[in-house]
Amino acid sequence: MADAWRMKLTGRTILVLVFGFLYLPIAVLVLLSFNDSGLPTTWSGFSLRWYVSLAGNSDILHAAWNTLVVAIFATLIATVLGTMLAIGMETRKRKSTALEALAFAPMVIPDIVLAVALLTLFSRLNVTMGLSTIVVSHVIFDLAFVCSVVRARLKNFDFSIVEASRDLGASSLTTFWRITFPVLLPAIIAGALLAFTLSVDEFIIAFFTSGAGRSSITLPMQIYSMIRFGVTPEINALATIVMGVSAAALLVSQWLNKEQMTR
Amino acid sequence: MSSQTARSNLMALPAVAWLGLFMVVPCLIILAYAFLTRGLYGGIEYTLTAENFQRVVDPLYAKIFLTSVRIAGLATLLAILIAYPAAYAICLAPKRTQPLLLFFAVLPFWSNYLIRTYAWIVLLNREGLINNLLRWFGYEGEPLALLYSEGAVITGLVYNYLPFVILAIYSSLSRLNGELIEASRDLGAGRVRTFFRVTLPLTMPGVAAGGVFVFVLSIGNFVTPALLGGGRFQMIGNLVYDQFLTANDWPFGAALGMVLIAVMIGLLLLQARASSRFSGETQGAANG
Amino acid sequence: MKTSVKLRLVGLAATAMVLSAGTVLSADLVISNWAGYMAPDIADTFKAATGLTIEVVNHATNEEIMGKLMAGQGKGYDVVFVSSPFAHILNGQGLLEPLGVEKVPNLKNLYPQATKLAFDPGNTYAVPYAWGTTGLCYRSDLVEGTPDSWSYLLNPPEALKGKITMLSTDRWLMAAGLLYKGYSVNEKDPAKIEEAKTALIEAKKSLLAYDDTTFYSKLVSGEASLVQAWDGWCNYGIAENDKIKFVVPKEGSDLWIDTMVVMKNSEHKEAALKFLDYILEPKNHAWAASNIFYEVPNKPAMESLDPELIKKYPTMGVSPETLVKYEELQDLGEAQRDYSRAVSEIKAAN
Numbered sequence: 001m002a003d004a005w006r007m008k009l010t011g012r013t014i015l016v017l018v019f020g021f022l023y024l025p026i027a028v029l030v031l032l033s034f035n036d037s038g039l040p041t042t043w044s045g046f047s048l049r050w051y052v053s054l055a056g057n058s059d060i061l062h063a064a065w066n067t068l069v070v071a072i073f074a075t076l077i078a079t080v081l082g083t084m085l086a087i088g089m090e091t092r093k094r095k096s097t098a099l100e101a102l103a104f105a106p107m108v109i110p111d112i113v114l115a116v117a118l119l120t121l122f123s124r125l126n127v128t129m130g131l132s133t134i135v136v137s138h139v140i141f142d143l144a145f146v147c148s149v150v151r152a153r154l155k156n157f158d159f160s161i162v163e164a165s166r167d168l169g170a171s172s173l174t175t176f177w178r179i180t181f182p183v184l185l186p187a188i189i190a191g192a193l194l195a196f197t198l199s200v201d202e203f204i205i206a207f208f209t210s211g212a213g214r215s216s217i218t219l220p221m222q223i224y225s226m227i228r229f230g231v232t233p234e235i236n237a238l239a240t241i242v243m244g245v246s247a248a249a250l251l252v253s254q255w256l257n258k259e260q261m262t263r
Numbered sequence: 264m265s266s267q268t269a270r271s272n273l274m275a276l277p278a279v280a281w282l283g284l285f286m287v288v289p290c291l292i293i294l295a296y297a298f299l300t301r302g303l304y305g306g307i308e309y310t311l312t313a314e315n316f317q318r319v320v321d322p323l324y325a326k327i328f329l330t331s332v333r334i335a336g337l338a339t340l341l342a343i344l345i346a347y348p349a350a351y352a353i354c355l356a357p358k359r360t361q362p363l364l365l366f367f368a369v370l371p372f373w374s375n376y377l378i379r380t381y382a383w384i385v386l387l388n389r390e391g392l393i394n395n396l397l398r399w400f401g402y403e404g405e406p407l408a409l410l411y412s413e414g415a416v417i418t419g420l421v422y423n424y425l426p427f428v429i430l431a432i433y434s435s436l437s438r439l440n441g442e443l444i445e446a447s448r449d450l451g452a453g454r455v456r457t458f459f460r461v462t463l464p465l466t467m468p469g470v471a472a473g474g475v476f477v478f479v480l481s482i483g484n485f486v487t488p489a490l491l492g493g494g495r496f497q498m499i500g501n502l503v504y505d506q507f508l509t510a511n512d513w514p515f516g517a518a519l520g521m522v523l524i525a526v527m528i529g530l531l532l533l534q535a536r537a538s539s540r541f542s543g544e545t546q547g548a549a550n551g
Numbered sequence: 552m553k554t555s556v557k558l559r560l561v562g563l564a565a566t567a568m569v570l571s572a573g574t575v576l577s578a579d580l581v582i583s584n585w586a587g588y589m590a591p592d593i594a595d596t597f598k599a600a601t602g603l604t605i606e607v608v609n610h611a612t613n614e615e616i617m618g619k620l621m622a623g624q625g626k627g628y629d630v631v632f633v634s635s636p637f638a639h640i641l642n643g644q645g646l647l648e649p650l651g652v653e654k655v656p657n658l659k660n661l662y663p664q665a666t667k668l669a670f671d672p673g674n675t676y677a678v679p680y681a682w683g684t685t686g687l688c689y690r691s692d693l694v695e696g697t698p699d700s701w702s703y704l705l706n707p708p709e710a711l712k713g714k715i716t717m718l719s720t721d722r723w724l725m726a727a728g729l730l731y732k733g734y735s736v737n738e739k740d741p742a743k744i745e746e747a748k749t750a751l752i753e754a755k756k757s758l759l760a761y762d763d764t765t766f767y768s769k770l771v772s773g774e775a776s777l778v779q780a781w782d783g784w785c786n787y788g789i790a791e792n793d794k795i796k797f798v799v800p801k802e803g804s805d806l807w808i809d810t811m812v813v814m815k816n817s818e819h820k821e822a823a824l825k826f827l828d829y830i831l832e833p834k835n836h837a838w839a840a841s842n843i844f845y846e847v848p849n850k851p852a853m854e855s856l857d858p859e860l861i862k863k864y865p866t867m868g869v870s871p872e873t874l875v876k877y878e879e880l881q882d883l884g885e886a887q888r889d890y891s892r893a894v895s896e897i898k899a900a901n
Contacts, residue, residue, distance in 0.1 A: 011352035018349040019367065022425065025382035026371045028392065032382065039768045039791065043385075081278040088275030093268060099275065100535065101528050102282055107479045108527035109286070110503040112618075113520040116513070117289035119622040129627075140286050143278055145427075148475065152435045152468035155542070172270070187434035193365065194430055194476075197372045204504075207610075208619055212581050212627025214606040222586070223375055225609030227764045229587035229843060230787065231377060239374035246373060250366055303884060304643030306621065323892070327899050384765070390772045408713070411760045493760025494719040497898040508614035509721055510891035511640065 026243070033236035050233040054241075057234060062214075063222040064238060070131055070206070070218060071199040074138035079192045081139065082146025083184065089147070090154040106144035114140065115208035122209065129211030134218065137209045138199045145198060146191035153187035297517035305511030315518035324502065324519070328526075331498040334413060334488075335481035338420035342477045343470055345421070346428035350469075353429070354436050365433060368426045376423065380490045383419055384410065387491070411493030419487040424480050428473030435469025436462075467542035475531060482527070499523060578606035579822045583616055584632040585609060588809075589830075590838045597829055603822050613637045620646060625814040629823045635670045635808040636722070638677040639882045647676045648813040654824050657831035662871040665848035668808060669879050677810035678827050680836075681783070681845040683866065684806055684877050685723055686799040688767065688785035690792075693776040701731035701800045704779055705754040712757040714776040716769060719761035721894040722880055724751065726805050727779055736805045736878050739886040748893040752900045761898075770795055781807065782866040786844035789864060797866055799877075806877035808848075840867065846874070 033051070037044035054060060089099055106114075118137050122129055165175040203220040210216040223235055297315050302308040353364045371379070386392050387409040394406040409415060439462065448457055463470075483500030503523060506516030586609040590596070594605050610616035617637050620628065625646050633641065641647050651674060652658045658666065658674055665679045666672075687698050694711065698704075704727055707715055718724055726736040728747030738744060759775055767788035769775040780788075780797070788795040811830065813823045830836055833851035840847045840856055844864050847853065848871065861868040883890060 007355065011355040014348045014352040015356075015364070018345060018352075018425075018429075021345075021422070022368060022371050025379055025386060025422070026374065028382040028385050029374060029378055032378075032385065037791070039771060042768055042772045042791070081281055084274045085278035088271045088273070088278075091267065091271045091274070097532065099279070100532060102279065102287075104528050104531045105524065106282065106286060107475070108482075108531065109290070109524055110483055110500045110520050112500075112504045112507045113290070113293055113517070113524075114286065116507060116618065116622050117293045118285065119619065120292050121285075121289040123623040123626060136285055139281060143281065145476065147278070148472045149431050149434055149469075152431060152472040153438060155435075155468035155539070156465060183438060186437050189362070190365070190430040190434040193369050194427055197369055197426070200373055201376045204615075207615060208622065212583070212608065214578070214581075214608050217608060220375065220377075221611075222609065223377055224611035225586040227377075227611055228585045231381070235375060235378050239378060242373055243370055246370060247367070250363070254363060302644075304640045304882065306644050323896055323899065327895065330899065381765075388769075388772065389774050489719065489761075490765070493716075493758075494762065494898065495755070495758075495760065497895070502895060505721075505891060505895070508612075508618045510887050511617070512888065512891070515888075 029236055030240045033233050033240045035233050035236075038230055038232050050237040053232075054234040054237045059217075060219070060222055060234060060238060063217045063219045064242070066131060066215075066217060067200055067219040070134050070138060071196050073135045074142050074199045075192050075196040077135070078139045078142030078195045079146050079188060082143035082191060082195075083150050083188055085143065086147045086150035086154060087180070087184075090151055090157070091159060103144055103147050106141040107148070109141075111202075111204040115205045118205070119208040129209060130213065130216040131210075133209045133211065134206045134216065137205050138202060141202075141205075142195035142199060145194050146188075149191040149194060150184060150187045153184060157183065293517045294521055296514050297521055299514050301512050301514050305513065307513060312514075315515045316522070318515055319518050319522050324499075327497055327502055328499050328523075330496065331482050331500075334416060334496065334498070335420070335478050338417045338424070338481050339474045339477040341417065342421045342425050342428045343432075343474055346425055346432055346473060347470065349425075350429050350432035350436050353433055354439075361433075361437070365430065368429050372423070372426055376486055379423065380419060380486055383415075383422070383491055387415060387418075410491060411495060413492070413496065416488050416492040416496055419491040420477070420481045420484060423487070424477040427476040427480075431473030431476060432466060432469040435466045435472075439465055464542040467538050471534065471538040475534065479527065479531075579603040580605040580629045580819050580826060581608060581627060582606070582630040582632075582826065583608045583610050583628055585611075587843065588632060588839070590835070590842070596835075597826065600829060601822075601825055603825065605826065617641065620814070625816045628814050629817040629819050630826055631812055631814065632680060632809060633812060634880075635668070635677065635679075635810055636880050636882050638810045638812050639670050641812060642671075642676045643882070646815055648815050648817065648820055648823075649675055650678060650813065650824075650827070651675055655827045655831065657828045660831050660833060660836070660849050660851055662848050662850050664871040664875045668875075670808070670881060671810075677812050678831065679848045680809045680811050680830070681839055681847050682806060682808045682874060683782040683846055684799055684804045684869075684874065685718070685726065685779065685781050686785075686797055686804055687777055688770060688780035688788060688795060688797050689777040690770055690773070690794055691796045692794045693773070697798055698777055699798050699801050701727055701802050703777060703800075705731045705750055707757050707777070711777055713759055714774075715758055716760050716762040716766045716775050716778040717754075717758060718763045718766075718779050718781075719898075720763050721890055723763070723779070723805070724761070724894060724897070725890055726880075727751070728754075730800065730802045730804065733802065737881045737883065739883065739889075741886075741889055744886070744889050744893055748897060751893075751897045755897065755900055767791075767795075782869075783843065783845040786864045786866060790844075793863075804877045806874055806879050808879070809845075 034046050035043055036047035085103065122133055127133060161179055162175055165179055201220060203224055206218045207221050223231060296307055298311055300308040300310040300312050353361055356364055389406040389408065393409065452460065482498055484498055485501040485504060488496045488498055503516055503520045506512050506519055580603060582605055584607060594607060597603065597605055613634050616631060616633060617640065620631065620641060621644065655678060658678065661679065666674055671677050687703060689698055704715060704717060717727060725747060728751040729736055729738050731750055732747050734743050734747065762769065766775065766778040766780055767784055770778055770788045771791045782797055785797040811827055813820060817823055831849060833849060833855055836847050836849040837852040837855050839845050840852060841860060844867060846867055846869065
């Protein structure tokens with residue numbers, strides 16, 4: 001009993017420390033969104049001016065929307081493809097080194113190489129570039145990360161249950177949904193979160209594969225282009241809002257779920 | 264071909280097709296560039312040469328590679344050492360709060376890499392928050408030079424990639440069933456022994472996956488070395504970037520990039536073998 | 552309930568994607584520039600003046616936009632803002648449309664010096680948008696005397712050690728070393744490049760950081776006392792703290808020129824030329840000078856500036872005669888290889 005208590009206490013302490021580390025710079029970032037000065041690293045007084053100017057900055061808001069669209073689509077496609085690839089690789093009787101190398105490649109290929117390669121290809125094939133080509137490109141590395149997380153969970157997975165289920169006459173699909181999927185779900189969620197986070201922050205590949213128009217600018221592209229004349233705290237204001245709204249949405253949906261369950 | 268192999272191949276097919284079409288095919292163009300010559304104004308001249316690969320063999324690039332392996336390696340190690348207990352602690356929380364905790368571990372990273380890095384500068388610089396706090400507590404010496412050091416680069420890398428490791432380790436820890444650990448404890452194995460004999464080997468695939476994430480993302484990072492490292496350090500990914508964009512030497516950039524990809528894939532394959540042997544062997548020992 | 556919310560979100564996103572795909576190429580002109588380098592209402596005023604619509608997109612660096620233009624043959628872009636060595640390369644690759652005063656009449660507003668620049672005499676493929684030099688930007692309250700030599704950067708007095716930053720972009724980093732050694736910023740002799748490299752590696756020990764994005768902010772916070780800086784960027788520091796000053800070292804410096812170019816693959820060349828001409832109108836060209844404190848090579852535009860502005864930002868009063876005495880950065884050709892390797896070696900040195 002005392003043992004369980006100690007375990008719980010240690011767990012809590014670790015969580016507080018780690019989350020403290022994760023949120024320390026975020027506290028600074030949020031604080032800077034109220035900074036009167038436009039300099040990214042110097043404090044000069046409280047102000048709401050960056051929130052006001054953000055509201056009128058359609059460029060940034062449009063870019064933020066594009067980023068969300070790209071990340072959602074890339075994550076959806078990559079999660080499905082990556083999970084399937086992981087299952088395919090782990091259920092093989094003989095491991096294929098070529099397949100493994102192929103699954104590692106998107107993680108180790110330098111961004112600039114992939115960016116130049118894709119733009120060269122798209123341009124030679126006269127593909128109209130825009131958000132869709134960014135999605136296509138992001139899926140490449142996203143799926144490798146998803147695959148890697150899901151594979152880790154599949155290691156040591158007892159595939160004899162799957163065979164047993166099939167022997168008992170269940171269809172492959174039923175077996176998948178009833179047996180494999182529930183086991184994989186936490187890894188799939190983790191992989192999707194990973195893919196989404198990577199996609200939201202990706203700059204070089206998006207810049208190269210976005211085509212020329214205004215309509216396909218993503219937030220990182222917008223932010224990096226501000227480096228020369230100053231990244232204004234509007235970006236901090238936007239990040240603050242994004243994080244605040246996401247957190248609120250999740251907490252509300254949790255609360256709603258709980259309400260539903262207790263009813 | 265057995266029907267199982269056919270089924271496995273079918274599952275892998277969509278991803279393989281995607282990667283083949285959008286990664287392998289365009290990269291073949293880049294691979295071809297590696298055997299061509301840089302034109303007068305950059306660009307490609309169609310004269311065959313192996314010179315670019317000869318230039319890759321240069322002690323300078325080996326040195327840069329080793330430095331980045333060291334920095335990325337340290338970041339990986341630290342990230343795992345922090346992420347493992349964190350993932351463990353998340354698994355100890357009630358089932359319902361676990362997804363919530365994971366979400367809040369990732370949330371900071373939906374802001375933007377650049378402004379997160381600026382926030383670290385505000386914290387660490389000589390006139391920054393940490394130094395001011397120290398002064399407030401009565402510290403009177405020279406302000407600490409926390410920024411523009413290898414330590415600052417590693418801190419930045421660990422920070423930005425920590426949630427990825429937490430996610431990877433969590434997803435392999437959370438399927439560990441408590442009974443196995445109970446059984447080991449009941450059989451008289453101590454807490455430490457149980458951890459190293461049962462828990463760690465079974466979660467090794469997650470640790471390995473998370474470690475690979477930090478390592479590969481760190482090797483290719485250039486914002487953190489530039490801003491937190493004050494540009495005093497260069498990661499190998501940055502070298503390839505410079506050849507393509509700053510030096511405008513695509514053939515050499517291509518050669519350097521291709522060699523880097525080959526070396527990294529080689530390292531990852533070795534790592535995969537080693538970690539599966541580790542988890543396999545110790546597992547065998549635990550069973551036997 | 553959860554799934555339906557998700558489905559709705561996906562539907563929304565799908566609609567957005569289809570819609571945004573449909574709006575591609577709706578504008579008459581696509582212009583790529585650094586964010587904040589033109590008047591924010593440029594699209595409206597240009598439309599009012601000419602009836603043409605423009606779409607302004609942004610790039611972060613010369614290097615990135617040039618890579619993109621090379622890999623994609625510049626398709627989709629009409630007008631692009633790049634610095635002179637990059638314009639030179641793009642032209643060398645045959646990606647640029649020929650210009651000249653008969654096509655862009657307002658080129659007559661340029662200072663004569665700006666029509667005879669070594670990289671493009673006669674403005675045959677690039678129109679200068681802004682120009683200036685590189686020097687030392689410093690806190691006059693933290694630095695004793697005037698740091699009027701590159702040796703302050705490469706061989707600093709004890710008090711400045713650890714409080715100095717240098718630019719990290721290869722050409723300007725090398726320029727500091729070459730000028731310190733008394734050589735040209737376009738030096739191609741490997742032995743001299745080697746000398747500059749050695750000096751720069753030595754200087755790394757007394758350096759706080761290489762920085763080409765936030766150095767002025769480091770001066771304002773007092774983290775650094777002396778930084779290698781482009782004149783225009785130093786002015787951002789001056790705007791925050793009037794103790795900050797700018798000096799061009801006595802050994803000389805480089806002349807940088809940001810230009811506007813028209814892509815050969817542009818499908819809207821008429822409109823593109825109109826845009827260049829529009830920017831060259833004194834009232835429009837003066838925007839960059841009075842808002843972001845860069846000198847523009849436009850005579851009537853510069854003459855229209857508020858004298859107070861020049862008092863506050865002395866670099867705004869530097870004459871074109873003085874500016875063109877500095878050396879233009881030129882494309883290095885084969886010697887680029889030696890520069891890149893030298894810079895890699897400097898960055899990798901401990």
